[in-house]
Every structure is written in C-alpha cells, then in structure tokens.
Amino acid sequence: MAYLAPTTLDAALQALGEDSWLVVAGGTDVLPAHVGRSLPERVLDISGIDELRGVEVGSDIVRIGALTTWSEIRSHPGLPEALRGLQVAAGTIGARQVQNAGTVGGNLCNASPAADGVPPLLTLDASVELASVQGKRRLSLSDFLLGPRQTALQPGELLTAVEIPVPPADGVAGFSKLGSRAHLVISIVSVASLVRLSPAGTVEDIRLAVASCAPTGKRLSKLERDLRGEELSESLVDQIGPQDLVELSPIDDIRGSAEYRREACVVMVRRLLMEACRR
C-alpha cells in the first residue's frame, strides 16, 4: 500500500509523473465508490496542498483553486454577481458535510453527468488548468468533460484550477435543481443561466447549461442563439419547448424518464429566464 500526501504541487506532479495513482481530494466521491472495499494500492492524497486552495478574484479572471471546497464558494463574500449561480449550486451539493469536504476539482474530475457544479461553470465559459511535470495546459470545461466518468485528463496530469473570465457586471445568474427530495439528492435535472439584457430588455448575452440530461453537462447553444437579440418576455419564454434542446440526450433511469427530463428542463429554463427578466 503506497500513500503519498504531498504538501506542494511540484511534489504531487513529480509523483504523478512517475507512476499512476488514485488521486483523492475531499474523498466525498472516492470513498462512497469503495464501500466494503479497500482503496487501490496507490493513493495520492492531495488535500494538503494549500497552494491549490482558495479563490482569487482578479479584474479579468476569477481563479478557483482545485481544492477549494463548495462551502468556500457558497459563502464567499466577494465573488462577482455572475458567479451567483455557482454559489447557489454550491449550496445544493450534498449538504454541509459534503460541501465542507468536497472540492471543485474533485467534482469535475469525477465527471458525473449529474454534477451540479458543471452547469454554472459552463455558463461562465470556465476553463480548467491541467498541470504535469511537462508543464501546464488549459482546456475549456466542455472539452475537458468527455462522458460519464471520463475526462481529458492525461496520465501524469492534475487538475489544478478552474478559471473563469469575468463577464460584465450586469449579467444575472441563476441556478435551479430538481430532485425527488429536498436535500442530499442527485439531480433529476439541474439548470444554470447567465443572462444580460439591454436596458430595452433585449437579450445581449445568454448562456444556459444543463446537467443530468446528457453524458456530460451541456450548454444549450441553439436556444442561446435563438434568443440572442430577442426581447425577453413571458410570451417568448413560453414558446421555448423540448425541440429547442437539441444538445440534450437524456435517458430513463430511476430518477425520471427521458421525456420528463426534457420537459422539466424546459420549465426550469423558462423560470430562470423569467426570473432574470424580473430582476
């Protein structure tokens, strides 16, 4: 049994460059996947690498260290308004115990189709920073997430940060999650929105993203294109239908039918847009 708990990124990358490891951050996904089983032979516990923790709010970029917990995001007092959806999402991931331990980087690397952190990050055009002994590279989040439990992370690489280009301040961000119970629930559908309206009420910028309706979280690019430049009104919003969600490929499972997911997604998108309209 090999266990390594480096305190610097360099040491972690060194180890990853030499061998393959199961990387553990907050443990909230890894340990539930090993109920009644021991962890594999080689565990790289990165939870002690302080340089990967914390949020830096720059003028152009918000940089979220991979080990930043959902609680830190949820209760961060100085994030731009556009990250409000991400903050709301952070408060719906598990409950306090999970939010205190679970990290942004872990959520993305776990690549669950139902990851609630993903839709808001997609609306923010987030990218991920991947580091290895060879250096760093950046990938857009949508290029990073390849499928259920599949990412573009290469052997030897570690996700070190999420970077968000700060959108103009007048965008309204929202997040909505649908589950079969109030808390501690895997989403049936979750939707994030980021909308900027002109003073006249036309859509200047709109970004919508959904989880639990495709192998990964997805942006609703067609709908965004169709709505851009339109005057956002209840009658327009009510015309949105399942036919607009061409990016989605939901499945039937114990949490809901594919048809229901499409339909609920439409309703949730409409409601988020109306909320943006009112604010």
Place this chain on the structure above:
Amino acid sequence: MKLDLTVNGTQVSVETEPTRRLSDVLREDLGLSGTKIGCEAGDCGSCTVLVDGEPANACTTLAGSVQRRTVVTIEGLLDTPEFEALEDTFLDEGAAQCGFCIPGILVSAVKVLRESPEPTEDDILTGLAGNLCRCTGYRKIVQAVKRAGRRDLGGAESPPPGKAVGARVRRVDGIERVRGQARYGDDVAPKECLGIAVVRSPHPFAGFRIGDIGRFLEEHPGVVDVCTARDVPGRNEFGVLPGFEDQPVFAESEARYRGEAVAMIVGAPDVLEQAVAEFPISWEPKPPVLDVDDARRPGAPELHRGRDGNILVEGRVEKGDVAAALESAHVVVEGDFETQFVEHAYIEPEAGYAYRVGDRLVVHVTTQTPYMDRDGIAAILGIEPESVRVVPTAVGGGFGGKLDLSIQPFLALAAWRTGQPVRIRYTRPESMETTTKRHPARIHVRLGVSETGRLLGMDFRGDFNTGAYASWGPTVANRVPIHAGGPYRYDAYRALTAAVHTNGPPAGAFRGFGVPQAAIAQECMLDVAADALGIDPLEFRLQNALTPGDATVTGQVLEGGLGYRDCLEALKPYWEEALEEAAAFNASNDRLRRGVGVAGAWYGCGNTSLPNPSTMKVGLRASGEVVLFQGAMDIGQGSSTVLSQICADALGVPLDAIRCESADTDQTPDAGKTSASRQTFISGNATYLAATQLRRKLLAVAGASEDAALEIRDGQLVVHDRGKTSTVDLAGLAADSDGFVAVEQATYDPPTSPLDELGQGNPYAVYGYGAQLAELVVDLELGTVELIRITAAHDVGRAVNPSLVEGQIQGGIAQGIGLALMEEYVPGRSANLHDYLIPTIGDVPEIRTILVESHDPEGPYGAKGVGEHSLIPTAPAILNAIRHATGVRVHRVPVIPSALRELLRAGGVAVGSGI
C-alpha cells in the same frame, strides 16, 4: 503511518493505514464509538464530526488527510454550552428515539448554534440537511434545536407517585442515547475478533458449484474457517413462523435472490476482502421470476416445491354477498393500485458479536426479537435453546426489519465452529440487498355505495410479492384481508390475498404488515366514491365509520375503545380551514395547485388470532431497589420508558424508583417480539399484572388493605393504611438467590379467537385508529409535491407518555411520506442511501398531532399501540390531496415527480403554459 492529530482537545498519535476511513480510526483505534457508521458513503451523516471546526462525514474522510488537524467528536462536545442546552431540549422534546443518528445530528446542531445562536427554522433545516433520521420525523429535532437556541430548557421533573402514566417524562434511556454512549450492534465487540465475510449470489436466480475449499484454505492462510450448507450442524433452514422455515442459512445448490448467502469465510479481518473475491465458485444464472405476473404465469419456475403457482399463502375474509351488494349499489367505483419494494432503512446496519463458552453460545446483536433469535440460532446449531444466550444491544431502528435472522446465523456458526470471538457489521449495500422489504402489492378494489353514501360492499383482491422466502409473508396475507376495508361498516365484504414467491428479496415485516399498501387502495377509492356522490370526503368517512356496537368485517363486535369517529371529528375544523385556504390559493395560481386530502386507518394490535403472550417480572431488593426485568425490545419507540411508567403506577412508587433491566434471554422472561404495535398493550398489561401482584404481596406482608399507599425508602417498606402508618424492614425479609425479598412474574396473552374459513372471528383484542389530513401544493409543470402540513389525530387509548406517542406518530408520517413520494427499492440498482431516497429534514412539513384517548377496556390504563396506524393514513392522505389539487388519480407509488408529471400530462387540470 503515524498520524498525529488533535482529537477532542487532546494531542493523539495513532499508527494506522492512512487510507482507512477516519470513522474507523475514531471508533476502533481511539474508542470513540459515539461516531456511528450508517452508510460509509456520506449519505446519512451519522458519523458527522467537526474537522477544524466544520462538520464533515468521518466515513468519507481519509485518515491520512487529518494529519495535524483538529477533530472533535460527540464525546468532545459534551461539556460545551451548546451541547448542554441541546441535551436538555432533545430529552425534553423526546427528539431522540433509537438514538443512532443523534450524535451526528447533535454535532451538526452544535455547529448550527455556533453560527446562529438563535437559529431560524431555515438555519436548522440547512444545518441538519445532511443527517438522516428514520425514527422521529425530524419535527421534534427542529423544535429541540430552536428551544436550545433560546435557552428554553425543560428541567427533568419526576411525576409524583401514581402519576407517571400520562406524564411527558423523559426517556429512561435517553441520556446515553443523546450522549452517544448507548452501545449498538457494532459497539460491543472486543478488539480482537475474527471477521466474517459472506459469499453471496450476484444473480437473482442461479445454480452454482463450489470448488475446492481445501485448496482455498491452503492458499489463504489468514482464513480460519469456511462454512457452507453442508457444514451447518443443525437445520440449514430458518424462518419466523412455525411451518414456514424455508430460508437456508446457505443456499444448497441454487440461489433464489440476489445477495443470497452461499458460504461464509471466517478469518482475520484484513484477509477477508481478497478471500471473498477469490472464493472458488461458478454460477449458472437462470431467467429470474421478477414479479407476481411472472410468478403466476403457466410454466413459471416453481421456486419452492409444493407451492403451486408460487403461491405461499392465501388469505380471505368474506362477509355477506358482495356480488349482490355491488349489484344493488347506486355507484360502483373501482381501481388498480401498485406499490414497490420499500426498504426499512434503519440507520443502524445489522451488527453484532458472538463467542462460545464451553457448550454455550453468547450472541450480542441488534434485534427486535431476542427469544426468536435464540430459538432460531439453536435450531441451526442443533443445540438446545437454553444453550444460546442472546443479549440484545441498543437497537438503531427496526420497523420490522430486525425481526428476521440476518447476521445471527453467521455469528453463531462462526463462533461455534472456531471457538473464537467473531464480529460482523453489514455494509449498507449488504444490509439493503439481503434483508427483508415491504411487500410490493398489486391491488384491485371495487367499492359499491348507496345513493345516500352508505358503504354497501367492497371487493378487494391483493397480490403481494413475497420474494424468495416466506419470512412474514403469511402474516401479510392474513392481516391484510381483515384490515383492507378500513375502519368502516360494510353490508358485504370480500378480501382475497395471496403472497406470491418471486426471485426478489424476501419481503417480510415492515410497519403495518401490508396494511399501508391496502389502505392506499381503499382510502383512495373512498374519495373517488365520495366524489361520485358529491359528498364531502370527511363527512363520507364519518357517515361510515365504525362506532361502538358495530361489527367489523370479521364479525367482531367492538364496544369500548373505538375512537375512530373522534379522530375524524378532531380533524374537522382543520379540514374546513384547509379547504378554504386551498380554494383561495388556487384562485390566484395556475401553475401551482393546492390540495387537501384525508385518510383513515385502523390496526389490530398483536398477532392475528394467534397466541401472543408477554411475560414480565418485577422484584424488590432489600436495598429498596425495584427492578423491572423487561425483555421487550426498545428499538427507539420507548417501551422501556412506557413499561417503567406502568410499573411505577401499578406498584404505587415514583418512576425513578424503578430500575429497568433490559432484555437478555438469560435474565428477562420472554416478552415476545417488538412488532405489531403490541408492546404497550401486551407487555404493558404483563407489567401491570406483575407489578400489581408485587404490590399485593407487599401489602400482605405489611398486613395492610388493598387501598393502602405504599412507599419504599431507606430499605423500608412504609405503608399508609386508613390513617395508620406501618413499616417493614426489608432486610428482615428472606431474600431469594437473586437477592429479591419479593418478586413477581406475570404473563398476559390477549383474548382473541381463531378465524373460520371465511375469516370470521375475533382476530385482535385491541384496535388502534387514526386519521390524517395532508395539505400540499403540486407544481403542475414539474410534477413536484410540496407538503405544507400534516394534521394527525390518533386514538391511542391512553397516551402513557404523550411525547413518545407524538414521536411515534411523526415518525410514522415521515415513513408514509417516503412511501407516497420517493421510496422504491430496485434490486441490483438502489442498494444505497443515495439512489434509495428516504425523507430528509426538509421533506417533513409541520405536523399537528392530536391525541384521542378512548380508554380501551383491555389495555393497561386504557392504552393501546400506535406504532403502525401512525404510518397507514399518510400515503393515501397525500394521494387524495394530490387528486384534490389536480384531479389526477395516482395508482402507483412512489409518485416521483416524473411519474406525477406523466399523469398530469395524461389528464389533470389545465396547465397554463401547456407543454
């Protein structure tokens, strides 16, 4: 590695594998067993600790990751002002039942109070959202945290002698449960025990061949023993009902459900995981029988020889000519209903430990039924029952799921064969896959009503999927036909049931034994009938409710203790108010619709027409100590407290004079099982009789009359009789070998009679009743249901302890909410607590609890059971409210949002935006 950390304020150093779970290190290496393990997946919060001041699940925290950090467990919070306040309010409210989840909840609650000294309801719901509780329904927990915030403390006052019954006294075992000091199934084993791993079928139906075990043993030096069907010294079959012992400890050549045991490996705990993976076995999967239709299809595999059509048992109750009654009815309504497997989801998984002493075996185990365990184990080992001693641990919830043998045979065989102490705790998936479930039901109901709204006839047919083995299937098949009409008068009635085998998990006992499923069908059809006649649903129920002097569908004439009408009457003002509020809400909303639903229930306490005795023993020591030997398992419902209250009043001494000796088959007489809402009624009567006999005996010693007042103080019996006071020095009386100067034992067995072939007779001596109102809002576009409030009125005869009774009602409601809205166990798919959902603290709305006291003539001080009729009305009340809100009839539970939306799409009230 060497792990250095601060635990509860003290620097500690532990040598451990860093990839272990922090929960294991705390419990096993540091002895901090207040941190409980319920799921090992971060789903239940029982292992909540503070890491650097923040709540975290210790089960998903790597030991290595807390190097040089600070961990605080429940034990480290006991002296904090927040905990002290919470301890008081939790005890005062009765917010802890089984107590297994409570240490985790209190760690979270301390954090809530530290962040918000006077927390709002929202603060509390958010702060405790990560902690599941299966017993309480959460409302008393919310209230206790609120009260702790405003330092509204209770103070534990003891009622005066003779006034314990009816008082809201604190649980006699409350402090240890709140402090995390109660010892549950996994808290009792010594450090050095062998572990047990069970080899199980990965298929629902499969033949198998076991390979060379000799070679396996050679290749696995840490393995001490392997046990298969051929190694069982006694009978390799067990069951809970005489004549239905059909479940093998280890399958012999064919596994009949996914997770069935085929072999057991005993050895050093660290070799078992690999040993199980390498166990020599080959499987031949067969097409499984998945549901009742499959099982009854001609040519379906016969799962048990001699059970034609895979039918285990059929039940019947028939009164009058139902066909003629329906023929003559003004309106006949009918419907088909379907329910799914439901998991008990007690937060404590099965756990225990066992050791052999010469020719005897001692088993410490979490159980609802120590004597049945004892006898079952003895039969498997082929030894006398008296050679087995079962010492139940504290039980972290049961709800019927700990009535069957689960880990007991493995513990017993392993300890017996190896001679070494052995220990086992099921993982959550193992617990869910292998133990019993609520029966999935397929029900067809026809109901005929006269023009004026009189119930003329009901024709009920229910098939219950009883899974692979008998378990309590016969009980369900026999109990349901008696109850399927609900607490109403019928001119004619026919209820036919069948328990049908499939390759599902054994379906057994679960709070209500099939009656909750039947009530969904029956109470929903009552609303449809009321609607067809244009009668108010509550009035309709009142009009047909059983009243004293009425005969039930089994011909039993009920006289006293029949408070069903009173329950309905108690709901009436709330019903009218709720209807008005719903109408006002709906006038100004189109995407959200509010609805109100009502449903009723009854429940016969104790076994159905079968002997069901309980025996209690009370003794007085020379020191003046009164000891109640009570073998009734307190699985959280509070029987230890209730029986102590009854004992105190019957004897005429203060409650705190009673010491309760808990169940131990070597010490306490057989009180029967904790099931069927029987302990307050049956064991309560046995306690009353034993304590009354003791009182008489003591009065006789003092030469006093029967009305004398009695005191025991300073080793003296003091008797006040007709103005005279006399004393007897207890030390002067002869003591028996156990040190008792007086001891009495009494047995109570309820008067019932057998049912004839048409199900006619007196199956129960006492019935409990209840009715509930559900108020909710349906989101028409999303199909989600938001509960606003439940108002529950239950006839409990006499509330021996109103706080505990409310706790039972609220906990039953929470399980009813789960049954209606979210709980569905899918074998092979949802054997964990994130795919199988039970209500969280945010899913249980405000509950108004109304206690109706009909003073049952047969019950102790008029009391009767409440455990089960608390749950039965909830689901149908919710479904009736959904129908009231939307016009949609729900015929399948759980009605998750996806399912409700599908029904709404097919036909409900018009939706504004109309997708």
